Amino acid sequence: MSQANLSNSTEIAAHDQILHFPKGGKPNLAPNEWLIWNGSQDEGGLPDLEHGKQNVLVPFAWWAQHYQESDIQSKTKAGHIGVWFAADDDILKHAELIEEGKKIWPLVAAHFPIFRDGRSFSTAALLRDRFQWTGEVRAIGDVLIDQLLQGARVGFDSFALRPDQKTDVALKQFDLFSVTTQNSWRDKRATLSKLSV
Amino acid sequence: MYKYDHIDQTLVDQRVAQFRDQVARRLDGSLAEEEFRPLRLQNGLYHQRHAYMLRVAIPYGLFNSNQLRAMALIAKKYDRGYGHFTTRQNIQYNWVTLEDTPDILAELAKVEMHAIQTSGNCIRNITSDAFAGVAGDEYVDPRPICELLRQWSTLHPEFAHLPRKFKFAINGAKEDRTILLCHDVGIELKKNTNGELIADIYAGGGMGRTPILGSLIKTGLPWQLLPSYLTALLRVYNRFGRRDNLYKARIKILVKALSPEEFARQVEGEWLFNKDSDVNFTQAEWDRVAKHFTKPAYLSLAKLSDQQVINTASEAERASFARWLERNVKPHQVPGYASVILSLKPHGSVAPGDATTAQMLAIADLADQYSFGELRATHEQNLVLADVEQSKLHELWQEAKKQKVALPNIGLLTDIIACPGGDFCSLANAKSLPIAKAIQERFDDLDYLFDLGDISLNISGCINSCGHHHVGNIGVLGVDKDGEEWYQITLGGEQGNDAAIGKVIGPSFYADEIPDVITNVINTYVNHRNEDESFIDAYRRIGVAPFKEAAYKNAKKKEKAEIAGDAS
Ligand code: HEM
Ligand code: SF4
Numbered sequence: 001m002s003q004a005n006l007s008n009s010t011e012i013a014a015h016d017q018i019l020h021f022p023k024g025g026k027p028n029l030a031p032n033e034w035l036i037w038n039g040s041q042d043e044g045g046l047p048d049l050e051h052g053k054q055n056v057l058v059p060f061a062w063w064a065q066h067y068q069e070s071d072i073q074s075k076t077k078a079g080h081i082g083v084w085f086a087a088d089d090d091i092l093k094h095a096e097l098i099e100e101g102k103k104i105w106p107l108v109a110a111h112f113p114i115f116r117d118g119r120s121f122s123t124a125a126l127l128r129d130r131f132q133w134t135g136e137v138r139a140i141g142d143v144l145i146d147q148l149l150q151g152a153r154v155g156f157d158s159f160a161l162r163p164d165q166k167t168d169v170a171l172k173q174f175d176l177f178s179v180t181t182q183n184s185w186r187d188k189r190a191t192l193s194k195l196s197v
Numbered sequence: 198m199y200k201y202d203h204i205d206q207t208l209v210d211q212r213v214a215q216f217r218d219q220v221a222r223r224l225d226g227s228l229a230e231e232e233f234r235p236l237r238l239q240n241g242l243y244h245q246r247h248a249y250m251l252r253v254a255i256p257y258g259l260f261n262s263n264q265l266r267a268m269a270l271i272a273k274k275y276d277r278g279y280g281h282f283t284t285r286q287n288i289q290y291n292w293v294t295l296e297d298t299p300d301i302l303a304e305l306a307k308v309e310m311h312a313i314q315t316s317g318n319c320i321r322n323i324t325s326d327a328f329a330g331v332a333g334d335e336y337v338d339p340r341p342i343c344e345l346l347r348q349w350s351t352l353h354p355e356f357a358h359l360p361r362k363f364k365f366a367i368n369g370a371k372e373d374r375t376i377l378l379c380h381d382v383g384i385e386l387k388k389n390t391n392g393e394l395i396a397d398i399y400a401g402g403g404m405g406r407t408p409i410l411g412s413l414i415k416t417g418l419p420w421q422l423l424p425s426y427l428t429a430l431l432r433v434y435n436r437f438g439r440r441d442n443l444y445k446a447r448i449k450i451l452v453k454a455l456s457p458e459e460f461a462r463q464v465e466g467e468w469l470f471n472k473d474s475d476v477n478f479t480q481a482e483w484d485r486v487a488k489h490f491t492k493p494a495y496l497s498l499a500k501l502s503d504q505q506v507i508n509t510a511s512e513a514e515r516a517s518f519a520r521w522l523e524r525n526v527k528p529h530q531v532p533g534y535a536s537v538i539l540s541l542k543p544h545g546s547v548a549p550g551d552a553t554t555a556q557m558l559a560i561a562d563l564a565d566q567y568s569f570g571e572l573r574a575t576h577e578q579n580l581v582l583a584d585v586e587q588s589k590l591h592e593l594w595q596e597a598k599k600q601k602v603a604l605p606n607i608g609l610l611t612d613i614i615a616c617p618g619g620d621f622c623s624l625a626n627a628k629s630l631p632i633a634k635a636i637q638e639r640f641d642d643l644d645y646l647f648d649l650g651d652i653s654l655n656i657s658g659c660i661n662s663c664g665h666h667h668v669g670n671i672g673v674l675g676v677d678k679d680g681e682e683w684y685q686i687t688l689g690g691e692q693g694n695d696a697a698i699g700k701v702i703g704p705s706f707y708a709d710e711i712p713d714v715i716t717n718v719i720n721t722y723v724n725h726r727n728e729d730e731s732f733i734d735a736y737r738r739i740g741v742a743p744f745k746e747a748a749y750k751n752a753k754k755k756e757k758a759e760i761a762g763d764a765s
Binding site: 147153177180182 | 214219353354355
């Protein structure tokens with residue numbers, strides 16, 4: 001990651017605005033209401049949700065260890081906790097937890113440790129295809145403008161861009177292509193529907 | 198030949214616009230070089246020793262005369278008047294600028310060409326048999342599958358940032374002319390007993406630092422299911438391929454670490470979930486694509502015997518014409534036709550695979566005149582006119598001679614495969630082109646070359662193996678020792694159905710020793726061969742020892758090499 005974390009070191013830095021691109025909708029910007037906690041323990045567990053942002057994305061591995069704790073359960077019930085998957089999390093090994101999570105997480109995310117690590121593209125594809133996840137899936141970490149299109153097509157519908165990225169350029173990325181030659185989460189391949197043209 | 202529909206054209210045009218914007222952001226500084234790098238690589242743009250290099254895709258090696266003219270004019274306008282046909286059936290320009298690249302891509306788009314995924318850690322340009330659709334030994338024309346998979350892989354979002362590059366080859370003939378087993382995935386097309394098109398899948402082959410031949414992981418896959426199966430395969434690789442070490446990131450390392458059986462099992466497990474989905478190909482898609490690969494308007498001609506063809510030349514020309522027929526002309530499926538290989542390896546050439554603007558323009562005309570306007574690039578870095586009337590071979594030969602592409606050295610010792618090496622490539626440890634040239638100069642006698650028969654000699658400037666040295670009967674690899682250029686020799690490599698990886702024979706040599714070393718190796722073959730025995734067969738019979746001894750015959754030089762501390 002070429003950008004140092006801008007805020008405190010227990011967070012994964014992101015632009016203060018989130019780029020949303022709902023399936024079937026238009027890309028838009030909204031304030032980022034979620035803290036992305038990296039799981040570091042030096043603050044003694046979850047970060048402070050009383051001041052500042054009230055919602056937190058916790059590492060999935062941390063969730064797997066702590067979800068039964070009563071504090072976590074009540075915060076989850078109130079809709080304040082979601083999880084993020086690290087690039088090397090094998091989500092298929094945790095199918096049960098994820099099935100349970102579908103009912104209680106308002107948001108899940110997949111992390112890009114560096115922009116050219118494409119594992120989270122497959123994670124998002126699995127969340128959509130295999131787990132039939134219908135809620136929001138956010139790309140976090142080293143998320144750059146030129147990855148948005150691929151992310152949007154595999155199943156991401158929100159993007160926590162790296163803080164140095166220009167949101168005006170980012171917003172335009174989704175109109176670059178009007179045709180595709182393979183299926184994606186959003187659309188079937190153009191060559192399938194327009195065979196006669 | 199495939200013709201773009203408006204979807205293909207729109208995609209390529211929009212890709213040009215996307216890349217133009219990325220270049221603009223790079224030039225105004227808002228995109229850092231580190232972040233631009235994978236983007237430009239996915240558009241075939243490398244930064245090399247002297248300049249930018251642009252690799253343009255020639256999907257499965259097939260192109261037409263208009264496209265060749267465009268390639269020729271790009272060489273003239275944006276480069277130094279030549280292009281370089283590569284071992285992956287693409288063309289490279291060595292002297293382009295970043296600023297010009299969007300314009301070059303726009304010119305390519307006008308003739309249905311692009312540079313998408315010719316580099317980078319994504320699915321690369323798919324290669325296939327240069328004689329697809331015409332080869333006498335073909336059981337399935339692979340081109341519709343090549344084209345369907347080209348479309349499927351183009352800008353595939355999930356596999357845009359794989360652990361490493363990913364190369365497909367597709368074969369449908371009895372003889373493998375694609376080095377199927379040296380690819381990340383090799384697809385062998387066949388017909389089952391009901392006449393249905395099926396595929397066998399090989400995975401985990403490759404050259405480079407750790408050469409490995411691919412393993413058979415799936416048999417009898419119905420062609421329609423290729424996208425779901427390959428998605429599963431790539432998904433396993435994307436998730437579990439090693440990203441911690443560049444040298445261990447290719448799929449071959451994963452397949453080896455897991456074992457081919459376990460890898461196949463994991464792919465199968467993943468495949469269960471999407472094998473019935475609509476990612477798969479439909480018959481309608483096949484029909485749309487396959488109609489472009491129907492046979493051209495062949496005349497109904499009588500098949501001519503070799504002698505009849507030879508007799509079309511004047512008596513004075515017959516001996517050299519017959520030689521060309523023997524080496525550069527291949528049998529065809531259709532009576533009265535033949536396929537012609539134009540050699541891009543004239544002796545003393547600058548670089549194997551190079552063609553000048555003037556040559557490209559002239560060859561485009563030859564394609565129009567003699568071969569329905571179509572051409573193919575071979576992985577041996579030559580060009581093919583696939584559909585030539587036998588009765589016109591003599592005329593074509595004379596035209597080809599004028600362009601210096603008629604040397605009858607196909608498959609012979611001087612039909613050298615060589616990467617650009619230290620003259621152009623920034624990864625090189627040593628030069629390859631001067632070595633190729635020195636070997637061609639040493640073995641300039643065509644009678645002798647003919648007598649030696651089939652021998653492949655491949656040269657790479659570094660262990661990345663772009664020059665395929667591992668599968669050359671004789672391989673030459675540039676290595677670096679204390680800042681000096683050395684060359685390591687491998688013997689016994691082979692492409693084709695009996696593909697094999699060559700073995701290093703011992704300490705490396707200096708550049709100026711190589712012609713002598715090759716001469717000694719060749720002499721050993723000549724001394725030991727049985728009648729009609731090829732180099733590789735003789736090598737397999739007598740083993741490496743006599744060749745090795747001959748190669749190191751010059752004790753003084755051997756000593757030098759050992760002092761340099763090079764081990765085998
Ligand atoms: C001039 C700049 C070039 C660069 C920077 C470059 C880069 C590389 C690299 C890094 C590899 C490593 C393979 C590995 O071990 O994973 C490689 C292999 C390869 N490249 Fe190149 N290359 C260049 C030119 C070429 C040319 C001119 C050709 C064809 C003539 C070519 C075709 C190939 C092929 C066929 C391989 C084979 C290895 C395999 O299949 O595993 N490359 N190249
Ligand atoms: S083998 Fe090495 S020197 Fe030759 S082109 Fe490939 S990377 Fe460059």
